[in-house]
Amino acid sequence: AADAELKRRAAAAAESAAAEARRIESTRDQLxxxxxxxxxxxxAAGVAHREIGERSAALDARARTLDERQSELEVERTTMTESTRGLRSDLQQLDERLASGAAEAERAADAAPERVE
Known part of the structure; x- marks a missing residue:
């Protein structure tokens, strides 16, 4: 009887140990x-991080390109402004010469004897 009790306890302990082993294995599988x-x-985070880095680099390059183009346009605008000032000055001088020439022609016409036909 004692031997049967020992066997029953051993079987129960073995069953309990087997159940614990299954729980441990299940936990290990979950982990x-x-x-x-x-x-x-x-x-995936590494891939996303690399993609973000690449996009950031591309945006930085685009921003540099736009900054360079803006600088070029500012130089062009300055050049055109200076050219426009020069043209306005030339036009003013031509207007003054034209006015002076017209006044001179008028004086010459006034000073010339009238022609009789």
């Missing part, structure tokens, strides 16, 4: 799955 999920997420 492995979580670790695989975290690894996949880390890899």
């Amino acid at each position: 492995d799955a979580r670790e695989a999920d975290l690894s996949a997420r880390e890899e």
Whole structure:
């Protein structure tokens, strides 16, 4: 009877140990799955980080290009402004010469004897 009790207790202990081993194995499987999920997420985050870095570099390059173009346009605007000032000055001088020439022609016409036909 004592031997049967020992066998029953041993069987119960073995069953309990087997159940605990199954729980441990299940927990281990869950941890492995979580670790695989975290690894996949880390890899995806790394890819996203690289893509963001590439996009940022592309945007920086585009911003530099736009800054350079803006500088070129400012130089062109300054050149055109100076050219316009020069043209206005030339036009003013031509207007003054024209007015002076017209006044001179009028004086010459006034001073000339009238022609009789």
